[in-house]
Amino acid sequence: MASDEHKSLAQFVKDVHSSLRQSSSKIxxxxxxxxxxxQKDVLEKxxxxxxxxxxxHWDVNSSKSDSTAVSRIKWTTDECQDYFINKxxxxxxxxxxxxxxxxNVKFDQKExxxxxxxxxxVGSCYNPFKDYNFIDVLAIDLCPANSSVMQCDFLxxxxxxxxxxxxxxxxxxxxxxxxxxxxxxxxxxxxxxELRISACEKAYRLLKPGGLLIINTPDSKHxxxxxxxxxxxxxxxxxxxxxxxxxxxxxxxxxxxxxKSLVKDTAVRxxxxxxxxxxxxxxxxxxxxDFNSPKQKTEDVNTDKPx
Ligand SMILES: C[S@@+](CC[C@H](N)C(=O)[O-])C[C@H]1O[C@@H](n2cnc3c(N)ncnc32)[C@H](O)[C@@H]1O
Numbered sequence: 110m111a112s113d114e115h116k117s118l119a120q121f122v123k124d125v126h127s128s129l130r131q132s133s134s135k136i137x138x139x140x141x142x143x144x145x146x147x148q149k150d151v152l153e154k155x156x157x158x159x160x161x162x163x164x165x166h167w168d169v170n171s172s173k174s175d176s177t178a179v180s181r182i183k184w185t186t187d188e189c190q191d192y193f194i195n196k197x198x199x200x201x202x203x204x205x206x207x208x209x210x211x212x213n214v215k216f217d218q219k220e221x222x223x224x225x226x227x228x229x230x231v232g233s234c235y236n237p238f239k240d241y242n243f244i245d246v247l248a249i250d251l252c253p254a255n256s257s258v259m260q261c262d263f264l265x266x267x268x269x270x271x272x273x274x275x276x277x278x279x280x281x282x283x284x285x286x287x288x289x290x291x292x293x294x295x296x297x298x299x300x301x302x303e304l305r306i307s308a309c310e311k312a313y314r315l316l317k318p319g320g321l322l323i324i325n326t327p328d329s330k331h332x333x334x335x336x337x338x339x340x341x342x343x344x345x346x347x348x349x350x351x352x353x354x355x356x357x358x359x360x361x362x363x364x365x366x367x368x369k370s371l372v373k374d375t376a377v378r379x380x381x382x383x384x385x386x387x388x389x390x391x392x393x394x395x396x397x398x399d400f401n402s403p404k405q406k407t408e409d410v411n412t413d414k415p416x
Contacts, residue, residue, distance in 0.1 A: 111166075112166070114161075114166075115162070115166045118158045118159075118161055118162040118166070119162060121154070121155070121158045122155065122158055122159060122162065125151060125155050125298075126297060126298055126300075126396070127396070129141060129142075129145050129298070129300045130300045130301075130396065130397070130398065132144070132145070132300075133300040133301055134398055138300055138301045138303065138304055141300060142264065142300065142304070146251065146262060149252075152251060152252035153252060155252065156234055156235075156250070156252045156253065156254040157254065159234045159235070159254070160234055160235040160254045160255075163234070163235065163237065164235070167180070168180065178359075178360065178361065179359045179360075179362075179364075181293055181294065181325040181362060181364065182237045182238065182293070184325065184357070184364045185238075185291055185293065185323050185325065185364075186238070186241050186244065188321065188323055188355065188366050189226055189228070189243070189244065189288075189289055189321070189323075190243065192321060192366075193222055193224065193226050193243070193288060194224070194243055198220050198222070198319055198368075201319070201352075201354055201368055202219075202220065202319070202371070205352070205370060205371055205372070205375050208375040208378060209372055209374075209375050211378075212374060212375070212378055214372055214374050214375070216371055216372045218318055218371040218372070219319075219371075220317070220318065220319035220371070221317065221318075222288050222317065222319070222320075223245075223288065224243060225242065225243050225244055225245040226243065226244055226245065226288035226289055227245050227247070227286065227287045227288050227289070228244050228245065228246045228247070228287065228288065228289040228290075228291060229246075229247050229249065229282070229287045229289070229290045229291070229312075229315060230246055230247070230248045230249065230291050230293065231249060231263050231290060231291065231292055231295055231308070231312070232249075232250055232251070232263070232292065232293065232294070232295030232298065233246075233248035233249060233250050233253075233258050233293075234250055234253075234254050234258070235253075235254040235255055235258065236248040236254075236255065236257045236258050237293075238291075239257060244289075247259065247272075247287075249261035249263065249279055251263075253277075256277065259274055259277050259278065259279050260277055260278045260279065261278065261279035261282075263308060263311065264299070264304055264307065264308060264311075266279055266280075266281070266282055266311075267280065267281045267282070268281065268282050268283075268284050268311060268314050268315060269281045269282075269283070269284065270283065270284070271283055272286070282315055283315070284314050284315060285314070285315070285316070285317055285318075286315065286317065287315050287316055287317065287320060288316075288317060288320050288321065289316075289320060289321045289322075289323060290312040290315055290316055290320070290321075290322050290323070291322075291323045291324075291325075292308070292309075292312070292322070292323070292324045292325070292326075293323075293324075293325045294325055294326065294327055294362075295308075296308065296324065296326055296392065296394070297326060297327065297394050297396070301397075302391040302392050302393050302397065303391075305392035305394075306345065306390065306391065306392050309322065309345075309346060309349060309351075309392065310349060313349055313350060313351065313369060316369040317369070318369060318370075318371045319368060319369060319370075319371055320368070320369050321366055321367065321368055321369075322346075322351060322366075322367040322368075322369065323364075323365070323366050323367075324342075324363075324364075324365045324366075324367070325362050325363070325364050325365075326362060326363050326365075326394070327361055327362050328358075328361070328362060328363055328395070329360065329361050332358040335363075335395050337387060338393055338394065338395060339356070339363060339365075340383075340385070340388065341387070341388050341389065341391065341392070341393065342365070342392055343356075343379075343383075344380050344383065344384065344385075344388040344389075344390075345388075345389070345390050345391060345392055346367050346376075347376045347377060347379045347380035347383075348376075348377055348380045348390055349376075350369060350370055350373035350376045350377070351367035351368065351369060351370065351376055352367065352368050352370050352375065352376045352379065353365060353366070353367050353379075354366050354367065354368050
């Protein structure tokens with residue numbers, strides 16, 4: 110059972126997301142986002158609430174011996190360990206080679222990774238990945254909760270040849286330079302499907318070939334409830350050049366790992382083969398007002414996790 114404090118922190122977080130979505134539909138996403146970024150008091154309160162919620166409630170709940178709750182941070186780091194340290198990328202490479210042969214594409218690209226792996230934690234808040242020695246994290250957030258996180262609006266940051274940080278603010282992120290980009294409970298903060306697509310396209314540019322985009326998104330409904338949305342995500346990300354290599358639904362979240370294919374066409378092939386009428390190049394979440402999947406209408410989800 111969630112405590113009163115747990116519920117009120119989660120409610121504040123959900124209210125911020127929901128009011129941003131509402132103002133985006135009223136005044137347009139661009140203006141709503143820039144006005145939101147000016148609300149320093151709201152952003153700072155959000156950072157404090159989020160850190161408390163994550164460290165004093167979720168982490169404590171998931172560490173109890175009888176708990177079925179899964180930690181989004183542990184799930185993500187386990188994925189990195191399997192793929193980079195235990196060389197899971199080799200079997201992905203082999204599968205990609207088979208697909209490339211089927212579509213008559215020749216490639217000689219290889220995965221060239223560094224250990225510790227460079228992980229860009231987008232929307233980090235308080236830097237939950239800082240204690241893993243096989244990970245070299247760059248934690249960024251609109252409003253950092255502490256000084257180990259760099260200030261950065263990922264939707265508007267420049268991507269170029271070099272990483273440039275000035276007085277704890279990111280000026281430019283370096284393209285093609287990360288083994289991992291994580292969106293850990295971040296995409297539902299971003300108010301429109303178009304801006305979510307743009308965030309994933311940026312992640313694509315920042316990743317090395319074969320690198321991982323790891324997405325965790327909250328949802329307390331059963332696995333079937335929003336499965337069409339998740340299939341649409343897979344479709345949209347495949348068109349971008351990402352192959353989904355892992356998907357798990359837990360009681361309160363979806364966890365997904367996408368690999369930036371060495372050759373974009375091998376990922377696009379999945380989208381071409383699996384296209385359904387309801388799929389489009391878009392990243393909806395159930396809470397989007399205009400979202401109406403063919404056979405289901407979805408409402409706000411999650412009573413105890415941010416939406
Ligand atoms: C629900 S919190 C998740 C925090 C952390 N990733 C976790 O899992 O505990 C979402 C975070 O994303 C950040 N965020 C949202 N949009 C962002 C953007 N465009 N650039 C950087 N950070 C962003 C927010 O400031 C907030 O700290």
